[in-house]
Amino acid sequence: MGTTREITLSDLDDISRGAAILGTGGGGDPYIGRLLATAALREHGPVPLVDLGELEPGAAVLPVAMMGAPTVMVEKLPSVDQIGLAATTLATYLGRELTHVACAEAGGVNSLIPVAAAAQLGLPLVDADGMGRAFPEIQMVLPTLYGIRATPMAIADEKGNRGVLDTVDNHWAERLARSATIDMGCSAMISTYAMTGAQARDSLVPGTLSLCAELGALVRSARAGFRDPVDAVVARLGGRRLFTGKVTDVVRRTVTGFARGEATLAGMDGDTGAELVLRFQNEHLVAERDGTTVAAVPDLVCTLDRESGEAVTTESLRYGQRLTVIAAPADPRWHSPEGLALAGPAYFGYEVAR
Amino acid sequence: MRIGIDVGGTNTDAVLLDGRRVLAAVKTSTTEDVTSGIVTAIGELQRQHAFDPAAVRAVMIGTTHFINALVEARRLAPTAALRLSLPAGASLPPMVDWPRRLVDAISGRAYLCHGGHEFDGRHIAELDEGELRKAAEDMGRAGVRSVAISSVFSPVNAEFETRAAEIVAAELPGVAISLSHEIGRIGLLERENATVVNAALRELAAHIVDGLASSVSGAGITAPLYLSQNDGTLMDVDFARRYPVATFASGPTNSMRGAAVLSGLDTCAVVDVGGTTSDIGVLAGGFPREATTDVSVAGIRTNFRMPDVLSIGIGGGSLVTGEPADVAVGPRSVGYELTAKALVFGGDTLTATDIAVAAGRVAIGDPERVAHLDPDLVRAALGRIAADAADAVDRMRTSAEPLPVVAVGGGSILLPDELAGTGEVHRPEHYAVANAIGAAIAQIGGEVDRVYAIEPGHRDSVVDEAKQEAVDRAVAAGASPSTVEIVDFDEVPIPYLPGNATRIRVKAVGDLQLGG
Numbered sequence: 001m002g003t004t005r006e007i008t009l010s011d012l013d014d015i016s017r018g019a020a021i022l023g024t025g026g027g028g029d030p031y032i033g034r035l036l037a038t039a040a041l042r043e044h045g046p047v048p049l050v051d052l053g054e055l056e057p058g059a060a061v062l063p064v065a066m067m068g069a070p071t072v073m074v075e076k077l078p079s080v081d082q083i084g085l086a087a088t089t090l091a092t093y094l095g096r097e098l099t100h101v102a103c104a105e106a107g108g109v110n111s112l113i114p115v116a117a118a119a120q121l122g123l124p125l126v127d128a129d130g131m132g133r134a135f136p137e138i139q140m141v142l143p144t145l146y147g148i149r150a151t152p153m154a155i156a157d158e159k160g161n162r163g164v165l166d167t168v169d170n171h172w173a174e175r176l177a178r179s180a181t182i183d184m185g186c187s188a189m190i191s192t193y194a195m196t197g198a199q200a201r202d203s204l205v206p207g208t209l210s211l212c213a214e215l216g217a218l219v220r221s222a223r224a225g226f227r228d229p230v231d232a233v234v235a236r237l238g239g240r241r242l243f244t245g246k247v248t249d250v251v252r253r254t255v256t257g258f259a260r261g262e263a264t265l266a267g268m269d270g271d272t273g274a275e276l277v278l279r280f281q282n283e284h285l286v287a288e289r290d291g292t293t294v295a296a297v298p299d300l301v302c303t304l305d306r307e308s309g310e311a312v313t314t315e316s317l318r319y320g321q322r323l324t325v326i327a328a329p330a331d332p333r334w335h336s337p338e339g340l341a342l343a344g345p346a347y348f349g350y351e352v353a354r
Numbered sequence: 355m356r357i358g359i360d361v362g363g364t365n366t367d368a369v370l371l372d373g374r375r376v377l378a379a380v381k382t383s384t385t386e387d388v389t390s391g392i393v394t395a396i397g398e399l400q401r402q403h404a405f406d407p408a409a410v411r412a413v414m415i416g417t418t419h420f421i422n423a424l425v426e427a428r429r430l431a432p433t434a435a436l437r438l439s440l441p442a443g444a445s446l447p448p449m450v451d452w453p454r455r456l457v458d459a460i461s462g463r464a465y466l467c468h469g470g471h472e473f474d475g476r477h478i479a480e481l482d483e484g485e486l487r488k489a490a491e492d493m494g495r496a497g498v499r500s501v502a503i504s505s506v507f508s509p510v511n512a513e514f515e516t517r518a519a520e521i522v523a524a525e526l527p528g529v530a531i532s533l534s535h536e537i538g539r540i541g542l543l544e545r546e547n548a549t550v551v552n553a554a555l556r557e558l559a560a561h562i563v564d565g566l567a568s569s570v571s572g573a574g575i576t577a578p579l580y581l582s583q584n585d586g587t588l589m590d591v592d593f594a595r596r597y598p599v600a601t602f603a604s605g606p607t608n609s610m611r612g613a614a615v616l617s618g619l620d621t622c623a624v625v626d627v628g629g630t631t632s633d634i635g636v637l638a639g640g641f642p643r644e645a646t647t648d649v650s651v652a653g654i655r656t657n658f659r660m661p662d663v664l665s666i667g668i669g670g671g672s673l674v675t676g677e678p679a680d681v682a683v684g685p686r687s688v689g690y691e692l693t694a695k696a697l698v699f700g701g702d703t704l705t706a707t708d709i710a711v712a713a714g715r716v717a718i719g720d721p722e723r724v725a726h727l728d729p730d731l732v733r734a735a736l737g738r739i740a741a742d743a744a745d746a747v748d749r750m751r752t753s754a755e756p757l758p759v760v761a762v763g764g765g766s767i768l769l770p771d772e773l774a775g776t777g778e779v780h781r782p783e784h785y786a787v788a789n790a791i792g793a794a795i796a797q798i799g800g801e802v803d804r805v806y807a808i809e810p811g812h813r814d815s816v817v818d819e820a821k822q823e824a825v826d827r828a829v830a831a832g833a834s835p836s837t838v839e840i841v842d843f844d845e846v847p848i849p850y851l852p853g854n855a856t857r858i859r860v861k862a863v864g865d866l867q868l869g870g
Contacts, residue, residue: 031655032543071473074543075506075541076470076473076507077439158441160441186472246751
């Protein structure tokens, strides 16, 4: 394991800042995740970070995530035991010795929760995730395209309640997990998509935790050097600037448990006179410039503060904010017919000519 | 008549107002004990414009004293943070993200007990009264003098905080108790942080408020005394004793609101030029636009509602360096040593004030001492200041519409009469005491911030109910009912929750009802 790196306390700020960018407006504020990871690293020491390519085919990899409402997560904080409980519960059910923890999504709070879980369980963390970004629903991960199932999955609350779901398909997993989460008070730890090392190498998006750390460091150093942090992010993601403007209107409504809405931006700088509309469901889904779609899921649409380059979540969008909106390509597998069916614009109810 | 007083770190400013007319305005030095500076300021007002103390209907004080006490970590009480959340929450105990030196400064002790609510009102766990008594006993042994109590989802249901306060008060009579649902909103750590900070300031608040009250009554004034809060509204002294944390952002708020009154503009950008920095904020409808991100104070994350202020490093004491082609102004400053170090005061450092004197914008100190300055350098430095200020104002603008700019503060002579891209700079009379005027004209507010479960078809009645409650709170706090209006309304659906859970925030304000 000559190439093993470690996640230490000093990496967490950068990971958190980068995770908020890949969160594409959703994923929850990584602040709580950063604090949990900080507390766990203080207690248990650094977490070894393993490249996807280094995984033994027989490794037992368990992604860990927090499931629930971001508004609840900032109010009802986890217990100490809860953080690793879903993973150990699932391992017991599977009758396997757990060897690695992984991230279900790269973005927001769930980039940091697995760091805390790995530290607590004394296990290495895989430098990869199931989405390469954040999406709102459990089945929206690339392993789904490889026939890897969400269940058996485990869910655990702060009281010590644990549940194992073994469902007929991933949509049932989403449905049952969601109702269990609500009964558990809308903030639960889950472990799902148990996979072998070989499956992880095939199906996960490699290097995304490193990418979070790198994005965070780029923003930090660009700002320190008085360079444009947005440029640095766009260049690293191979993306493009869509628009710079001021938020002039935000409309929100709750549809089937999700926060859907639109934000309108009036152009500034080179975009003066134009208008951009962002449509979101927790995460940004579609960006329309003067009525024409210019970016859409599964690609990443990120809202960054025009000055600082910090990600701005859809929850915190407010009149008057000055934002730069960027788009970045998703993992190419998301653009396959199966990928688009899972998390493309049509799934979210948008017709987009492509 | 009313008196407005602003107690800053350096200056204590006071104004005597009749309606919105300024009868007298004075600037004096802030004193270590705060109160003797206020006595001096009221005496100066009396000299400038003789008035009958009995004719003063209200005294409003804005102060940065409490935020400074936190930043400087002095005069803070030994404090305990008691959180009702178990079995949840133990992963991140109270004060987990605080700078070590501040935890030490308040001898901070954290206690976790059972309790708290789920988002839908269920109990996470029942209160364990024996456990609470044990915690209180331990606090007593450790010499804790102030207690902050937080409970999960207390902004939605405060019953556990209230009950725990009764138990702690019974065990520890005389100890000050601060409850999180009265101080912050959703977001446990931020709300709890603000509550712990408040608790640590309670003893100081009692001391200062007593001092303020006695210095005002010592001047023969019998009118009620108010302190200004972060959002530009007032609190009475009893409230101020219990919630000193609510004064934290009153400084910039008062200076912006004062600028609005002085200029007659209620939607404008305000540039407050001090000695080291200039603060730029935006007023909409007479109230400062609030920051949308969480605000850190002295390294502690809070969710106070603070005005959105952009600070740039240009002030009267800013160092001016370089040649005309590459002149730099600030961010380094001689600060409070301006009267010793600036050229016009016989010092040897070229400051922005020297540039203003050389350009004939203001006559202070000895103009002869800057007569030798290269006119090109003077022009270039003023150009630099104007360009930086114009850029900052532009960054704060929220629409392409031209936004009038009001310049206040002692250093505002540095600004030109017109800013590129925004137009005329309004420089109202009494600009140097805008903050004291802002304190004097502050209004009384009432606020509601709660999560509601909205049944289909009942949105309007829920919204009306929330608005009425905010209005009722403003009136209960002393606002004249006929003047109360809703100034802020925000409705945010909460994702993933069933039953259309929606967080509604309403703020109502009205003019202070003046007695007699």
